[in-house]
Amino acid sequence: xxxxxxxxxxxxxxxxxxxxxxxxxxxxxxxxxxxxxxxxxxxxxxxxxxxxxxxxxxxxxxxxxxxxxxxxxxxxxxxxxxxxxxxxxxxxxxxxxxxxxxxxxxxxxxxxxxxxxxxxxxxxxxxxxxxxx
Amino acid sequence: xxxxxxxxxxxxxxxxxxxxxxxxxxxxxxxxxxxxxxxxxxxxxxxxxxxxxxxxxxxxxxxxxxxxxxxxxxxxxxxxxxxxxxxxxxxxxxxxxxxxxxxxxxxxxxxxxxxxxxxxxxxxxxxxxxxxx
Amino acid sequence: xxxxxxxxxxxxxxxxxxxxxxxxxxxxxxxxxxxxxxxxxxxxxxxxxxxxxxxxxxxxxxxxxxxxxxxxxxxxxxxxxxxxxxxxxxxxxxxxxxxxxxxxxxxxxxxxxxxxxxxxxxxxxxxxxxxxx
Numbered sequence: 001x002x003x004x005x006x007x008x009x010x011x012x013x014x015x016x017x018x019x020x021x022x023x024x025x026x027x028x029x030x031x032x033x034x035x036x037x038x039x040x041x042x043x044x045x046x047x048x049x050x051x052x053x054x055x056x057x058x059x060x061x062x063x064x065x066x067x068x069x070x071x072x073x074x075x076x077x078x079x080x081x082x083x084x085x086x087x088x089x090x091x092x093x094x095x096x097x098x099x100x101x102x103x104x105x106x107x108x109x110x111x112x113x114x115x116x117x118x119x120x121x122x123x124x125x126x127x128x129x130x131x132x133x
Numbered sequence: 134x135x136x137x138x139x140x141x142x143x144x145x146x147x148x149x150x151x152x153x154x155x156x157x158x159x160x161x162x163x164x165x166x167x168x169x170x171x172x173x174x175x176x177x178x179x180x181x182x183x184x185x186x187x188x189x190x191x192x193x194x195x196x197x198x199x200x201x202x203x204x205x206x207x208x209x210x211x212x213x214x215x216x217x218x219x220x221x222x223x224x225x226x227x228x229x230x231x232x233x234x235x236x237x238x239x240x241x242x243x244x245x246x247x248x249x250x251x252x253x254x255x256x257x258x259x260x261x262x263x264x265x266x
Numbered sequence: 267x268x269x270x271x272x273x274x275x276x277x278x279x280x281x282x283x284x285x286x287x288x289x290x291x292x293x294x295x296x297x298x299x300x301x302x303x304x305x306x307x308x309x310x311x312x313x314x315x316x317x318x319x320x321x322x323x324x325x326x327x328x329x330x331x332x333x334x335x336x337x338x339x340x341x342x343x344x345x346x347x348x349x350x351x352x353x354x355x356x357x358x359x360x361x362x363x364x365x366x367x368x369x370x371x372x373x374x375x376x377x378x379x380x381x382x383x384x385x386x387x388x389x390x391x392x393x394x395x396x397x398x399x
Binding site: 031032033044046047048049052053054056057058060061065090091092095096097098100105106107108109110115131132133 | 134136165166168170171172173174198199204205206207208209215216218219221222223225226227229258260262263264265266
């Protein structure tokens with residue numbers, strides 16, 4: 001298995017596009033599956049369109065669905081941080097993308113993004129792994 | 134890696150059962166993992182029971198959680214289409230199913246379904262991939 | 267492919283930590299991907315922190331987002347059971363975790379948990395599979 005950990009500096013943004021790093025990782029590999037994994041308990045990975053407003057729309061949706069209010073049992077970190085720990089149950093930290101001849105088979109409008117509501121932690125790790133089966 | 138792209142004509146339905154096509158794809162393959170992937174930015178894949186009302190229940194849940202209202206930044210397509218671009222963050226376009234002796238190890242009540250809120254696009258692609266590890 | 271089915275007795279709890287069983291399963295295997303799969307139509311798998319209140323927070327979030335009310339078409343089982351059948355569209359029954367030298371590469375605060383809102387069924391199966399690629 002090929003595997004690599006990259007560091008993502010998300011500068012407190014909710015959505016950070018990591019498609020370029022994923023494409024770099026797969027370059028020269030053959031046919032297989034790319035696994036994208038975030039080893040953090042307050043972040044997820046998603047495939048969305050970027051650059052047309054959906055980052056802001058996703059932020060709005062998360063605020064409505066999982067508000068940063070004082071309703072959580074988890075009390076570490078900033079107020080409302082308990083919300084960040086619920087996020088990965090709905091936005092999974094694990095996603096798989098098919099790869100053909102070393103190229104990700106993403107759709108035209110799909111980008112691989114880190115989704116991170118936890119502004120306390122601007123540095124994140126992401127692990128890419130490739131199995132050729 | 135074995136891989137195949139199928140075309141799904143979902144006729145504007147939210148939920149389209151693709152279990153039969155997945156079973157066909159796995160037939161004759163041995164032990165491994167089936168990856169089901171939708172290369173579209175406004176659709177997801179899920180495992181739910183079909184035929185007992187859950188398709189309608191899922192539609193209702195999506196309408197409540199991600200309403201087709203005029204609250205989105207993304208402005209392409211029909212009004213409220215911005216909602217469709219948020220969906221894949223919560224209903225992932227990627228799912229993996231175990232396969233033993235060429236048969237999917239789905240539970241009795243699990244079906245593989247395409248979840249597509251975007252009525253503008255009645256033709257969809259789904260990619261099946263199989264790695265035997 | 268290595269694969270094993272374990273039985274989980276969740277005693278009607280929403281969240282059951284199965285990290286220990288996953289670690290046991292991977293012991294002695296090399297580099298690859300661990301697939302965790304729940305063959306049930308009313309349960310999911312997630313990676314969250316356990317032991318600091320997030321189990322309760324997740325329960326609260328699910329009750330807010332997918333209330334156990336009389337609004338579902340699906341009518342089998344206990345009242346509100348239709349909700350349980352919508353859950354897996356949002357909390358997927360499939361997750362993949364990287365494994366290096368037989369050890370899961372989970373983050374410090376990540377645990378693998380079964381998420382099961384269906385109190386009618388206290389016995390659950392979980393299938394672990396490992397592909398080395």
